[in-house]
Structure formats: structure tokens, C-alpha cells
Amino acid sequence: MGAVVRSAAKADFEAVRRIMNQVQELHVEWRPDIYRLNENFFTEEMFEELFEGGRFYVADMDGAVVGVLGIDYRHIETPANVTRDVVFIDSMAVDSEYRGKGIGHLFFDKVRELKRERNADGIELQVNARNRAAYEMYRSCGFTEKSINMELL
Structure with missing residues (x-):
């Protein structure tokens, strides 16, 4: 049986926290000067706020949560910008054992569906600059660079 994307x-919670901790471990590996290990950084209260707002989804494979997707809806309206509504992907992560099996593409199908439902513009x-695998997947799904964050330490 394949994976399905459903509302969280x-x-x-425990499965989502496990996956979020895997992502945090990668961030620590890439940038220990910025990130630190903390198994409790993703709290149950944070999770409840996200799923109660209808902004958090999971990929479910045979009853096991194998991926997480958090989204936000943003309305952009400033004197300098064209007014736009976008679906913003706050978090997207796949359990390490299930990466490369199409879960990310299922999430993008869901986000495209949400974009259509809300008649959003984009x-x-x-993406973390050191997360080349995610960057390449996003590119393969049609994403292009909009801006680049830089830092001076």
C-alpha cells in the first residue's frame, strides 16, 4: 500500500516529533554554530496549534507517520510589492527510512491542491543552503530561486 497525505x-505527535528531531539533527550537523540538539524543541503545544489551525499534514503509510508538512497562508500587500496570496511551506520532512520514495512529491501534490482551493498566486x-538533496528535489518539482539569504559572522 502507498502513502497518503492526511490532516494531522x-x-x-510522537511520530511527528521523531521526524522533526531527525531534521534538527541534520541542521546541527550542517551548522553547529547556529543549531543545537534539543529533543524537546518541538512541543506538543506547538503541534496542537498547527493541527488545530488546519495547517499541518502527515504522510501515512500503512498506519505509520512517515512524513510531516506544515503550511501557512500568507497575504503579501505592501507599496513595494504586487499583492499576492501564497501558500508557504513552513516545514516538510520525511522520515530518514522513507526518503527517496516519493513522499515529498505527494506533499507537493497536496500543496498544489491547497493552492488551487485558495486560488493562491504561488x-x-x-531551504537550508546545505540541504542539497532537498534543494534538488524542489528544483525537480519546478521551484526556482526567489532570493538568497546571506550572513556575515
Whole structure:
């Protein structure tokens, strides 16, 4: 049986936290000068706020949560910008054992569906500069660079 994307439920918290911790471990590996290990950085309260707002989804494969997707809806309206509504991907992560199996593409199908439902103008996300695998997947799905964040330490 394949994976399906569904709205998150309260019972998903521990699986979601496990996947979010995998992502945090990668961030620490890439940038220990910025990130630190903290198994409790993603709290149950944060999770409940996201799923109660209808902005958090999971990929479910045979009853196991194998991926997480958090989204936000942003309305951009400033004197310097064209007014736009975008679906912003706050977080997207796949359990390490299930990467490369099409889960990310299922998430993008869901986000495209949400974009159509809301009649949004686009989909946006940010990616860690050292996460080449994610960057390449986003490019293969049609994403292009909008801006580049830089830093001076």
C-alpha cells in the first residue's frame, strides 16, 4: 500500500516529533554554530496549534507517520510589492527510512491542491543552503530561486 497525505491528528505527535528531531539533527550537523540538539524543541503545544489551525499534514503509510508538512497562508500587500496570496511551506520532512520514495512529491501534490482551493498566486518555501538533496528535489518539482539569504559572522 502507498502513502497518503492526511490532516494531522493528536495521536500523531510522537511520530511527528521523531521526524522533526531527525531534521534538527541534520541542521546541527550542517551548522553547529547556529543549531543545537534539543529533543524537546518541538512541543506538543506547538503541534496542537498547527493541527488545530488546519495547517499541518502527515504522510501515512500503512498506519505509520512517515512524513510531516506544515503550511501557512500568507497575504503579501505592501507599496513595494504586487499583492499576492501564497501558500508557504513552513516545514516538510520525511522520515530518514522513507526518503527517496516519493513522499515529498505527494506533499507537493497536496500543496498544489491547497493552492488551487485558495486560488493562491504561488507556493513558496525556504531551504537550508546545505540541504542539497532537498534543494534538488524542489528544483525537480519546478521551484526556482526567489532570493538568497546571506550572513556575515
